[in-house]
Amino acid sequence: MKDVREEMVDDSKLDVLAERLSAALDDLKEMKGKVDAMHIISTRLAGLEKDVVAVDRKVDVALRKSDAMDNLFLTMKDDVIQPIKEEITEIRSDTTNNRKWWRTIGAITVAIPALTAWAGFQWKPWQGDIDSGVKKVQDQFDVARAKRDDQMAKYSQDVGHELQSNDRRLTVLEFRANNVDGKGAK
Structure with missing residues (x-):
């Protein structure tokens, strides 16, 4: 029998x-x-998920800060900018209301020099007084200039004479020092 196996x-x-x-x-x-x-891949996805969560948190923080800045700007608009706008409109209305005054001041500013010039050309008795005063001042100036020139001439002659005297003394001392004149230095 064969084995079944x-x-x-x-x-x-x-x-x-x-x-x-x-x-x-x-x-x-x-x-x-x-x-x-x-x-x-699952590990990488878990890391990416963490990164996405971190980015999402940062975006959330940035959006909150942006909203806070928007709210700050809105409150500044109401608290700061609006009063400045009101002051500007008030100043504009004041300048518009005072336009007549500004025109009057401008007309007076132009008229005063014109009237002064006209009065100067029409009324000339003082012109002679001015001319005589100018002549007196010019004469005094000429006298003072002449005195100054005389003093300068005198000083320059005195200085020239003093320099010549000093030069002669030095020449004599040089001759004696070099024993040119035979007297010798003592």
């Missing part, structure tokens, strides 16, 4: 079984590689 197992069946096991092991290895890749 021997009948059931022959070499061709074992080869087929070995091939199937080898293919199954290859498939398992491939699936393990894919699972590892999925694990890496």
Whole structure:
């Protein structure tokens, strides 16, 4: 009697079984590689999720600050800018109301020099007084200039005479120092 096992197992069946096991092991290895890749992708996605959450928080903070600045600008508009606008409109209305005064002041400012010039050309008795005063001042100036010139001439003559005297003394001392005149230095 043949063993049932021997009948059931022959070499061709074992080869087929070995091939199937080898293919199954290859498939398992491939699936393990894919699972590892999925694990890496999952880890990366978790890191990206953390980054997205951090960015989302930062955006939230930035939006809150932006809203706070908007609120600040709105309150500034009401508290600061509006009173300034009111002051500007008040000043404009004041200048508009005072336009007559400004025109009058401008007309007076132009008229005063014109009237002064006209009065000067019409009334000339003082012209002689001015001319005589100018002549007196000019005469006094000429006298003072002449006195100054005389003093300068006198000083320059005195200085010239003093320089000539000093030059003569130096020349005599030089001759004696060099024993040119034979008297010798004592």
